[in-house]
Amino acid sequence: ENGIVRPKGINVSFHLNPEIEQHHFGHSHPMKPWRLTLSKGLIISYGMHAAMDTYVARQATEEEMEDFHTTDYLDYLRTAEVAIPDDSEEKPHNLGGSDCPIFEGLFDYCALYSGASIDAARKLCNGQSDIAINWSGGLHHAKKNEASGFCYANDIVLAILQLLRQHPRVLYIDIDVHHGDGVEEAFWSTDRVLTVSLHKYDPVCFFPGTGDLERNGPQSEDNPGAHHAINVPLNDGIDDDQYIYLFETVVGRCVDKFRPTAIVLQCGADSLAGDRLGRFNVQVQGHGACVSYCKSLNLPLLLVGGGGYTPRNVARAWAHETSIAIGCSDTIDPEIPLHTPYREHFRHTTLFPTLEQILGEPKPNKNSPKKIQDIVEHITEQLRFVNA
Ligand code: ZLM
Ligand code: CA
Ligand code: ZN
Numbered sequence: 001e002n003g004i005v006r007p008k009g010i011n012v013s014f015h016l017n018p019e020i021e022q023h024h025f026g027h028s029h030p031m032k033p034w035r036l037t038l039s040k041g042l043i044i045s046y047g048m049h050a051a052m053d054t055y056v057a058r059q060a061t062e063e064e065m066e067d068f069h070t071t072d073y074l075d076y077l078r079t080a081e082v083a084i085p086d087d088s089e090e091k092p093h094n095l096g097g098s099d100c101p102i103f104e105g106l107f108d109y110c111a112l113y114s115g116a117s118i119d120a121a122r123k124l125c126n127g128q129s130d131i132a133i134n135w136s137g138g139l140h141h142a143k144k145n146e147a148s149g150f151c152y153a154n155d156i157v158l159a160i161l162q163l164l165r166q167h168p169r170v171l172y173i174d175i176d177v178h179h180g181d182g183v184e185e186a187f188w189s190t191d192r193v194l195t196v197s198l199h200k201y202d203p204v205c206f207f208p209g210t211g212d213l214e215r216n217g218p219q220s221e222d223n224p225g226a227h228h229a230i231n232v233p234l235n236d237g238i239d240d241d242q243y244i245y246l247f248e249t250v251v252g253r254c255v256d257k258f259r260p261t262a263i264v265l266q267c268g269a270d271s272l273a274g275d276r277l278g279r280f281n282v283q284v285q286g287h288g289a290c291v292s293y294c295k296s297l298n299l300p301l302l303l304v305g306g307g308g309y310t311p312r313n314v315a316r317a318w319a320h321e322t323s324i325a326i327g328c329s330d331t332i333d334p335e336i337p338l339h340t341p342y343r344e345h346f347r348h349t350t351l352f353p354t355l356e357q358i359l360g361e362p363k364p365n366k367n368s369p370k371k372i373q374d375i376v377e378h379i380t381e382q383l384r385f386v387n388a
Pocket of ligand 1: 027028029030087098099138139140141148149150151176178179206207268270277306307308
């Protein structure tokens with residue numbers, strides 16, 4: 001009006017539903033939806049909610065979930081009776097074992113975290129958000145017809161399908177310590193999604209056992225998706241320096257070749273040092289550097305959660321990453337605010353504990369400089385077949 005243009009800040013939307021946090025996988029199951037309560041408490045105690053548009057997620061409809069999942073599986077998921085987990089025999093749709101138990105409210109839980117990711121993707125599509133966050137999502141192992149590894153509905157696939165309505169090319173990046181097999185497989189046959197997963201790889205001893213360097217999508221002549229899966233298999237003990245170097249180098253080259261128009265980053269916090277299921281020495285700073293790098297690419301960005309089995313560290317990482325999204329990571333106090341709910345759960349009062357504080361003794365790093373270089377070379381070679 002008066003010729004003064006308000007500098008356009010970055011719009012961040014935050015998608016959550018407190019109902020999600022109330023679900024329980026069962027006694028001593030590693031997946032604790034309560035970690036979302038702890039994360040949200042930390043985010044709010046820093047006042048970050050004031051810098052975002054907050055949306056209480058609705059349940060995804062069955063029709064929306066059928067964009068990826070089979071009707072048969074969704075019907076089973078909706079009607080399955082709560083039961084004590086039993087690993088003695090194979091179950092329909094892999095439901096009811098100790099990894100994927102049937103607990104009270106299971107279908108609502110799935111529909112809510114899926115609804116949050118779908119809504120987040122739609123905010124990016126219609127330009128209302130530049131960065132959309134759903135820490136309750138990121139459940140990358142779920143298959144179209146079965147549950148796998150604590151994941152029942154694949155909210156990431158559902159969100160990417162929304163993005164593909166508007167976006168010609170979506171880059172999916174997965175920093176959970178586990179291989180993002182469900183998302184990789186869902187987009188196995190298209191050249192419109194490039195998937196990249198960094199993970200601990202051991203075909204025998206670490207779930208799900210897939211994700212070797214040579215796994216780049218079915219290499220048949222008529223498959224447009226050939227070469228559109230990138231895997232970064234790692235050993236125990238990788239540190240921030242190696243992790244950030246690999247992330248920026250690999251993702252940078254993927255962006256140069258693939259020219260994505262939107263990015264989805266799965267921020268599984270089990271890649272952090274001290275995680276109950278993880279094996280890495282990545283710190284909150286290194287994990288957050290991946291988010292900063294993605295933000296610096298200035299593309300519509302969807303941040304989802306994923307694994308993360310030591311709740312105090314999950315909350316630190318996702319609060320820090322929320323601060324990166326809204327642009328206040330350099331100004332907030334690294335000391336956890338005195339009024340933070342459950343403050344005593346954090347053990348140390350800083351957002352950035354040292355490896356010694358987290359672990360006592362850091363894990364030996366089993367990733368040699370040569371291994372890191374070999375990975376970069378293989379992927380660079382692979383990307384010669386990828387074009388925008
Ligand atoms: N047994 N309780 C990551 C998904 C990882 C498969 C070995 C089950 C566990 C784990 C469950 C309380 C994401 C496997 C494990 C024991 C077959 C996995 C229940 C401890 C417990 O104490 C536990 C009785 C349970 C499960 C450990 N499961 C550790 N690792 C993996 C799945 C999911 O982070 O990527 C994304 C959210 N499953 O190794 C077994 C082979 C089942
Ligand atoms: Ca991963
Ligand atoms: Zn994981």
